[in-house]
Amino acid sequence: MSTVQISASDVNKLRQQTGAGMMDCKKALIEANGDFEAAVDYLRKKGAKVAASRQDRDSNEGVVIAKTTTDGKKGVIIELNCETDFVAKNADFIAFAENVAEAAINQAPASLEALKESQINGVKISDLLLDQTGKIGEKIDVSKYETVEAEKVIAYIHGNYRLGVLVGLNNAAAEGTDDAGKDVAMQIAAMNPVAIDKGDVDARTIERELEIAKEQIRAEGKPEEMVEKIAQGKLNKFYKESTLLNQEFVKDSSKTIAQFLDSVSKGLTVTVFKRVQLGV
Numbered sequence: 001m002s003t004v005q006i007s008a009s010d011v012n013k014l015r016q017q018t019g020a021g022m023m024d025c026k027k028a029l030i031e032a033n034g035d036f037e038a039a040v041d042y043l044r045k046k047g048a049k050v051a052a053s054r055q056d057r058d059s060n061e062g063v064v065i066a067k068t069t070t071d072g073k074k075g076v077i078i079e080l081n082c083e084t085d086f087v088a089k090n091a092d093f094i095a096f097a098e099n100v101a102e103a104a105i106n107q108a109p110a111s112l113e114a115l116k117e118s119q120i121n122g123v124k125i126s127d128l129l130l131d132q133t134g135k136i137g138e139k140i141d142v143s144k145y146e147t148v149e150a151e152k153v154i155a156y157i158h159g160n161y162r163l164g165v166l167v168g169l170n171n172a173a174a175e176g177t178d179d180a181g182k183d184v185a186m187q188i189a190a191m192n193p194v195a196i197d198k199g200d201v202d203a204r205t206i207e208r209e210l211e212i213a214k215e216q217i218r219a220e221g222k223p224e225e226m227v228e229k230i231a232q233g234k235l236n237k238f239y240k241e242s243t244l245l246n247q248e249f250v251k252d253s254s255k256t257i258a259q260f261l262d263s264v265s266k267g268l269t270v271t272v273f274k275r276v277q278l279g280v
Contacts, residue, residue: 004034014039041208045215060143060279061088065101066155066164075153075166076104077276078115079144087138094161096132100125100142112145146274154181158189161278165189168272174265186250187257188275193244196270201243209238244270 006029014025014036020043032038062081068074080097087093099120109115116126125142132140150168157164165185169177195201213234217227240246245258252260261268 004030006030006034010034041212045212045219061085062143062278063088063094063097063161064144064157064164064276064278065097065161066157066166066276067098067101067105068153068155068166069105072152072154072172073149074105074108075148075155075168076101077144077146077155077164077166077274078104078142079164079276079278081139081141081143081279082136083138087136088161093132093136093140096128097161104145104147108147109145112142115145116142144276146276148272148274150271152177152181154178154185156182156185156189158186163189163275163277165276166272166274167270169261169268170271171265171268174268176264177268180261180264180268183249183251184244184257184261184270185273187247188244188273190250191244191247192275193247193273194242195244196273197243197245198239201239206235209235244273 006026010029011022011026014020014029015022017036017040020028024043025039028039028042029036031042060081061084062079064077064079066075066077068076078097078101080093080100082088082093100115103118103120103125104115107118109118116124116129118125120128129140129142146166148166148168150170152169152172154167154169155164156167165188167181167185167188169181169184171177194205210231213231214227216234217230218224222230240248245256245261247257249255249257249260255263258269261270
C-alpha cells in the first residue's frame, strides 16, 4: 500500500480530469503512489467513468498565436500566458502576443529560450515580458514555442486564441491545398490526434492501450485465449480514432482524412502537425 500522502486537492484534480467519483479517485491515487497518469490507467482498467485522456483541462489564462511565413513554408505557434481572463482578452495583450509570434517567424529562434533572447524593436523579448508584468500586474510569460516546416504550412487559431494548429502538407502547388489544409487543421483542433498515422504512434502508447484493453476484456469475463485477439481489435479502433489520417473526416464521415486529401489531389498528405492548447 502507498505511503504517499494524498491531499483533497489531488483527489479533486483527478476527479476534474477524469469525471470519476471522489472515492474512486482517492483509491486510484493511493494505488498509483500519487502518479496521476498511473491513476488514470487504474480507473480505466476498473471501468470507472473516465473522460477522454486528451479532454480539455483546467488551464492558465493567455492566448495561443499561430502564424506562417509569407511563402507558406514555415510556421510557428506561441503561447503567451497571464493570470486572468480579463487580461487575456485585452487588445494590447493580444497585440503583444502577435508581435512575439512575428519575431519568431522573422528570426527563427531554435528554442523557447532563444525566442526569449530574440528582439522586438531592439529590446529582448525577455525584457519586454518583465515590462508587461510590471505594467499589467500579472505574471506574463511565453510558455510554449513550436515550429513546423513543409512544402505547404497552414496555420489555424481556434476558440478565441485558446488553441493553435500548424499542419504541413507535401504539396504546395495542388489546387485546393489551402482550403484542404484549413479543414485538416480544424480536424486536428477538434479531434486531437496523437500521431499522423499508425506507424507514428510511440511504442509506449501502444503498450499502454493494449494493457488497458486486456484488463477490460478480462474484467468482462472473456476467455484468456480470446484476450489477445480482442485487444488487437481495440487497438485498431484506437488507431482509427486517434491517428489523423485514419480518423473520419468531420465534414464528411464517409471518408477518412487520408481519403479526403487524396480526393483533393492525388498523393496529397500530411507530413507534420503541431497542436498547442492553452494551459495543456
